[in-house]
Amino acid sequence: MGLFGIFLIYGLSLLVCKVFILRIYIYRLQTNAGALTNFEVLDFLRSRGASTDPTRVIASVAQSEFQVYDYLVQSAACNQTRESINEFLRCCEKFDLAKAEKINIINIRPASQVEIDPIIEDCEKRIHNDEVEDLVNMIVEVLPSSGKTGGTDEETVEAVADQEPMEVVLPPEGKPGGTDEETKETVAGQDPIDTI
Amino acid sequence: MFFLSLIKHTLRLPPHLLNLPLDQAIKGELETLFLDKVIANLGLCVSVYDIRNIDGGFIFPGDGASTFTVNFRLIMFRPFVGEVLSGEVEESDAKGLRLSLGFFKDITLPAHLLPNPSKFGEDGKWTWDFNGTELPIEKEDEIRFKVNSIRYPPIPVEQEKDAKPFAPMVITASIDFDGLGPISCVYANVTTNTSNEHLFSLEGESFGFFDGVTLSKACKC
Numbered sequence: 001m002g003l004f005g006i007f008l009i010y011g012l013s014l015l016v017c018k019v020f021i022l023r024i025y026i027y028r029l030q031t032n033a034g035a036l037t038n039f040e041v042l043d044f045l046r047s048r049g050a051s052t053d054p055t056r057v058i059a060s061v062a063q064s065e066f067q068v069y070d071y072l073v074q075s076a077a078c079n080q081t082r083e084s085i086n087e088f089l090r091c092c093e094k095f096d097l098a099k100a101e102k103i104n105i106i107n108i109r110p111a112s113q114v115e116i117d118p119i120i121e122d123c124e125k126r127i128h129n130d131e132v133e134d135l136v137n138m139i140v141e142v143l144p145s146s147g148k149t150g151g152t153d154e155e156t157v158e159a160v161a162d163q164e165p166m167e168v169v170l171p172p173e174g175k176p177g178g179t180d181e182e183t184k185e186t187v188a189g190q191d192p193i194d195t196i
Numbered sequence: 197m198f199f200l201s202l203i204k205h206t207l208r209l210p211p212h213l214l215n216l217p218l219d220q221a222i223k224g225e226l227e228t229l230f231l232d233k234v235i236a237n238l239g240l241c242v243s244v245y246d247i248r249n250i251d252g253g254f255i256f257p258g259d260g261a262s263t264f265t266v267n268f269r270l271i272m273f274r275p276f277v278g279e280v281l282s283g284e285v286e287e288s289d290a291k292g293l294r295l296s297l298g299f300f301k302d303i304t305l306p307a308h309l310l311p312n313p314s315k316f317g318e319d320g321k322w323t324w325d326f327n328g329t330e331l332p333i334e335k336e337d338e339i340r341f342k343v344n345s346i347r348y349p350p351i352p353v354e355q356e357k358d359a360k361p362f363a364p365m366v367i368t369a370s371i372d373f374d375g376l377g378p379i380s381c382v383y384a385n386v387t388t389n390t391s392n393e394h395l396f397s398l399e400g401e402s403f404g405f406f407d408g409v410t411l412s413k414a415c416k417c
Contacts (some may be wrong), residue, residue: 031201032249034200065231065243067298070299071299100278108280108282119375
């Protein structure tokens with residue numbers, strides 16, 4: 001009985017060590033001080049020194065942060081730039097999307113209408129079919145692809161050739177710091193996210 | 197997927213860190229304390245974003261360490277309900293699937309949130325029966341899923357010996373919509389009337405964009 005008791009405590013302490021919950025009291029000043037796109041988190045980790053080559057062991061980035069970095073590098077955020085995201089936010093003003101949908105689109109980068117369907121709520125009622133096509137074409141043009149989903153980009157590029165070409169606008173200069181304020185500025189005034 | 201949270205915390209700085217510059221020492225302590233841990237209703241802490249304010253520096257009687265009150269921002273992983281994410285299949289059994297994002301592995305996909313005519317095969321793989329064509333969900337597929345709910349179960353007081361390690365944050369996912377599921381099969385994912393979880397009604401409507409879609413577009417299904 002005693003032996004079993006000791007084993008149980010040992011097993012429990014192993015489990016507790018692996019997954020440790022904070023029992024201390026922290027004071028939450030702001031639960032949501034701004035949403036970050038995957039690109040901003042990736043940029044932040046890169047500025048701390050995370051990278052995919054072997055020099056990563058010297059960087060002051062923790063192991064768990066590297067796991068997040070590895071996930072983000074093989075997502076659609078790896079090739080994005082601040083200018084492309086700013087331009088995307090500017091171009092999608094006429095579509096009347098909610099802030100959550102814009103963040104979702106930037107993170108996933110849907111390249112066809114079927115991929116946009118789960119992202120936009122009530123897609124049928126809010127946006128007509130040809131406008132959805134416009135949106136998809138704009139996404140494919142403005143946001144760089146991650147180069148993973150083959151065959152989709154050629155499909156939509158052919159459709160773009162039949163339509164009016166988009167006006168080429170010089171992207172604004174990217175600010176060096178203050179990442180989350182930037183996103184807040186450009187999406188301010190939109191519907192608040194009521195899914196949270 | 198990621199949010200910033202502003203947090204105020206009273207931190208005790210151990211004396212052996214006195215030779216480091218203050219903000220470095222405090223950042224190190226915060227990282228040891230918060231990194232890769234789940235805070236209830238805030239999510240999984242990914243990183244310390246910045247330190248806003250450091251106050252205090254009091255030394256309490258009988259203690260060798262100084263105590264600071266720090267305002268700082270953390271990057272929290274907390275997807276909102278309805279967000280579309282993409283991850284990999286990690287485990288698959290009769291009750292459903294378990295997906296992982298690399299840094300977060302507690303995403304469950306219960307059987308009732310798979311597209312309707314799905315069945316579990318003897319080889320341990322789920323297969324979606326779409327209009328007669330079988331689309332299996334392989335182990336290393338990249339899957340697009342929608343977040344259904346996020347739970348923070350309370351810490352158990354006791355656990356049996358071989359229970360699964362306790363998961364402080366569990367995300368329930370669903371792929372019962374258009375455009376979700378394994379990426380290779382997304383293009384075969386044409387709307388049908390079988391699922392009752394679609395956001396919009398389908399009776400009698402034809403989607404001009406999809407009329408000509410043949411299943412040969414899906415590359416490996």
